Amino acid sequence: MNKLAENYFGKHIYIKKSWYTHHGIGVGDGKVIHYAGYLGDWEAGPVSVVSLEEFSEGMEIYIRDDDARTYDPMEAVKRAFSRIGEDGYSLWGNNCEHFVEWCISGKHESTQVQKVGFGLLSSAVLLVFAAVASYWYLDTPLDEELPKRRSDN
Known part of the structure; x- marks a missing residue:
């Protein structure tokens, strides 16, 4: 067994x-507890x-x-064992990272989900900005001069 097996409890x-x-919590004896999530099927x-x-x-682990x-570590492993058999997986609200974070810190959070959420929010803001800018640009008649910038004066 590799060095990880000695230090992952x-x-x-x-x-x-x-x-x-994909996240799990090491429980010793070459074993891991994890939320299986979406398997092959x-x-x-x-x-x-x-x-x-x-x-x-x-x-690589x-x-x-x-x-x-x-x-x-001992209490985190006890917390993990207390949820064996739970079958309420949700990619966005109860995934493998949520599970492990809850075991070690009591916090039900996933940095992956937070990053995706932030990315989606940022994309939505950019889309709204682009839509407003496009509307303003397209709403300006072609024969009308665009407003001058202060540096153009």
Whole structure:
């Protein structure tokens, strides 16, 4: 077993997939608890215990810095075990990262979801700005001179 296996108990671990990260909490003995999420057939899976190999799918496993943790590793693992079998996965509101963050800090949050939400909000603001600018530009008759800038005076 690699060095990770010796140091991952109660830690927030993750793998990098093509466009997202998948999260779990190390529970020792070569095992991880994770929210299975969408499996091969795109059906949501429950919180379950799997091997490190199954969790990693052959990819490198990373340990997330957990400076903001509220619960020590033993308590975090107990919290993870308390949710085994839960089957309420939601990509936006109850995913694998939400689960692990709750286990170690008591906070139900996902930085991935926050980043996507911020990106969508930023895109929406840009679209509104573009729409207003287009309306103003298109509403100006072609034979009418555009307002001059102060530096043009």
